[in-house]
Amino acid sequence: MNEQILRINDLAVHFYMDTRIVPAVDGVSFSVSRGETLGLVGESGCGKSVTALSIMRLLPSPPARIVRGEIWFKGENLLDKTNEEMRKIRGNDISMIFQEPMTSLNPVFTVGYQISEVIMQHQNVSKKEALERAIEMLRMVKIPLPEKRIKQYPHQLSGGMRQRVMIAMALACNPELLIADEPTTALDVTIEAQILELINELKERFGSSVIMITHDLGVVAEIADKVAVMYSGRILEQADVHSIFNNPKHPYTQGLLETIPDIDLPRGQRLKEIKGVVPLPDEIKVGCRFKSRCEYVRAECMVDEPPLMQVGSSLVRCWNYA
Amino acid sequence: MLKYIVKRIVLMIPVVTVMTLIVFSIFYFAPGDPVSRIAGPNVTPEVYESIRRKYGLDQPFIIQYLRFMKSVIEGDLGVSILQERPVIEMIKERLPVTLEIGLLGFLITFLIAIPAGVIAAVKKNTMVDYLCMSGTLLGTAIPTFWLGMLLMYFFAYKLRWFPISGYGTIRHLILPSFAIGLTNAAITARMVRSSMLEVLKQDYVRTARSKGLLEKVVIYRHALKNALIPVITLMGLRLGWIIGGSVALEIIFSIPGIGRLMVDSILARDYPVVQGSMIVLTSSIILANILADILYAIVDPRIRYS
Numbered sequence: 001m002n003e004q005i006l007r008i009n010d011l012a013v014h015f016y017m018d019t020r021i022v023p024a025v026d027g028v029s030f031s032v033s034r035g036e037t038l039g040l041v042g043e044s045g046c047g048k049s050v051t052a053l054s055i056m057r058l059l060p061s062p063p064a065r066i067v068r069g070e071i072w073f074k075g076e077n078l079l080d081k082t083n084e085e086m087r088k089i090r091g092n093d094i095s096m097i098f099q100e101p102m103t104s105l106n107p108v109f110t111v112g113y114q115i116s117e118v119i120m121q122h123q124n125v126s127k128k129e130a131l132e133r134a135i136e137m138l139r140m141v142k143i144p145l146p147e148k149r150i151k152q153y154p155h156q157l158s159g160g161m162r163q164r165v166m167i168a169m170a171l172a173c174n175p176e177l178l179i180a181d182e183p184t185t186a187l188d189v190t191i192e193a194q195i196l197e198l199i200n201e202l203k204e205r206f207g208s209s210v211i212m213i214t215h216d217l218g219v220v221a222e223i224a225d226k227v228a229v230m231y232s233g234r235i236l237e238q239a240d241v242h243s244i245f246n247n248p249k250h251p252y253t254q255g256l257l258e259t260i261p262d263i264d265l266p267r268g269q270r271l272k273e274i275k276g277v278v279p280l281p282d283e284i285k286v287g288c289r290f291k292s293r294c295e296y297v298r299a300e301c302m303v304d305e306p307p308l309m310q311v312g313s314s315l316v317r318c319w320n321y322a
Numbered sequence: 323m324l325k326y327i328v329k330r331i332v333l334m335i336p337v338v339t340v341m342t343l344i345v346f347s348i349f350y351f352a353p354g355d356p357v358s359r360i361a362g363p364n365v366t367p368e369v370y371e372s373i374r375r376k377y378g379l380d381q382p383f384i385i386q387y388l389r390f391m392k393s394v395i396e397g398d399l400g401v402s403i404l405q406e407r408p409v410i411e412m413i414k415e416r417l418p419v420t421l422e423i424g425l426l427g428f429l430i431t432f433l434i435a436i437p438a439g440v441i442a443a444v445k446k447n448t449m450v451d452y453l454c455m456s457g458t459l460l461g462t463a464i465p466t467f468w469l470g471m472l473l474m475y476f477f478a479y480k481l482r483w484f485p486i487s488g489y490g491t492i493r494h495l496i497l498p499s500f501a502i503g504l505t506n507a508a509i510t511a512r513m514v515r516s517s518m519l520e521v522l523k524q525d526y527v528r529t530a531r532s533k534g535l536l537e538k539v540v541i542y543r544h545a546l547k548n549a550l551i552p553v554i555t556l557m558g559l560r561l562g563w564i565i566g567g568s569v570a571l572e573i574i575f576s577i578p579g580i581g582r583l584m585v586d587s588i589l590a591r592d593y594p595v596v597q598g599s600m601i602v603l604t605s606s607i608i609l610a611n612i613l614a615d616i617l618y619a620i621v622d623p624r625i626r627y628s
Binding site for chain 1: 524525526528529530531532533534535536537539544547548551621622623624
């Protein structure tokens with residue numbers, strides 16, 4: 001359980017745009033142990049997906065470039081791998097589920113082909129065996145009539161079904177790490193619950209580790225063992241899931257938790273929000289990244305950025321705990 | 323799928339009807355009196371009238387059209403005034419020649435356009451891309467007949483690799499086919515490139531990469547199959563254009579194709595032949611479009627099943 005499967009050290013990814021350089025991810029470190037689920041939380045544009053795509057080495061380059069850091073996976077730095085070595089890892093050892101089930105499957109190939117293809121790519125099996133495995137995978141992700149479904153095309157399936165197919169495809173080679181990038185954002189709430197339950201169940205069965213990227217703390221509560229809260233390319237707080245929900249330290253984490261609507265809220269009362277928007281990573285020159293939206297802002301926040309500090313069992317990047 | 327094909331073919335009927343109506347009208351309303359041409363200048367009104375009645379020319383327009391359609395359906399396109407042979411026979415001789423050159427040109431188009439378009443898209447904004455795209459720009463700008471003359475000058479006259487003109491062996495077909503192929507390849511390669519660039523941005527291409535597939539599988543299978551969908555539509559239109567549009571090339575290379583037959587007949591005022599070849603050419607354009615539609619449905623399951 002304690003064996004670290006993934007360890008990211010000081011990862012920095014810059015986007016080289018025409019007129020400026022945007023540091024989308026700026027010194028992010030975290031680790032995932034075998035069988036563990038890490039929730040990577042934050043608002044849109046905070047660098048969650050860029051972090052995930054860096055692990056897969058799937059960032060479009062140009063404009064993106066990994067300028068600093070290490071990504072250790074099972075004792076090897078993925079950033080030192082050749083493209084060919086990396087290709088063999090993708091889909092086999094590490095696989096990924098994306099946000100948009102409607103557009104993430106290829107419209108001109110059958111579901112069965114798209115699943116069996118990944119099996120044939122990484123394992124030495126015949127077409128027939130791969131197709132049988134594909135049926136088995138569809139059954140595992142609880143798609144009814146899998147023998148019929150493998151002959152169908154993505155447009156004949158609903159959004160929830162397509163995301164199940166994506167999961168089947170991602171898990172087809174029994175990967176040790178599954179990265180799920182907002183897998184339920186585009187789905188109905190009822191389907192969302194089913195998909196999360198499915199990911200949890202399959203994770204147990206295969207013993208995979210999961211990185212769950214989301215902006216929804218409800219999803220995190222459902223699935224994560226530990227949580228990293230990202231903001232503007234940095235991790236602001238990192239702790240186990242109980243500490244995050246029961247004893248949030250960083251003002252941003254507290255703010256996020258307060259924005260969860262309460263069903264007992266009196267009618268007509270405004271929902272809570274964190275005022276302002278996430279600043280672009282290149283807009284902050286000095287001080288804490290959250291200072292412009294923070295209720296507890298202090299003098300030092302304006303000048304210096306706080307380091308990640310150990311507070312109890314949590315890591316927090318805030319001067320209020322110094 | 324079968325239902326789709328049947329539907330396409332049924333939809334062809336009104337198009338062909340309108341097409342034949344237009345062709346028929348052109349010759350019906352064209353100046354000149356066929357009766358006086360048959361009868362000669364010194365004819366009595368009685369003889370004139372009997373000839374008119376014999377050929378059914380006294381009937382109203384719609385009756386004449388229906389009789390014309392009846393014989394077209396029976397495969398009778400009339401008799402050539404000049405050669406006094408059935409038009410259908412003359413077309414049967416000429417059409418295969420045009421088709422040979424057209425299809426060979428079409429093949430050359432594909433063999434050049436797809437790799438060039440894909441490579442230009444994958445290597446976007448590099449020297450390779452610029453080279454491909456300036457080549458295609460040149461190709462779209464040069465008229466087919468002029469390209470034909472250039473090819474003839476260098477490869478037939480100077481290098482003597484191919485015969486200058488005529489028809490008979492496969493070597494006679496190469497230069498005109500290349501003239502057609504290169505011009506069409508230019509426009510098609512540009513289409514393939516822009517279509518590929520669009521597809522390469524799609525989520526499913528990223529998914530394919532995330533599966534650890536070989537890059538060539540990602541490009542040539544996952545991306546290209548999607549990118550070809552709009553290209554097929556264009557190619558359907560071009561196929562018709564190739565068959566109907568090789569007139570200038572057939573004249574330059576002295577190839578006895580249907581385009582040449584039509585031009586010769588127009589000059590000789592051999593109206594039945596002109597009319598017949600027009601019907602055959604327009605039908606083949608319509609047919610090419612239907613083929614493209616069917617191919618379209620084969621590639622894109624979303625069309626097949628809706």
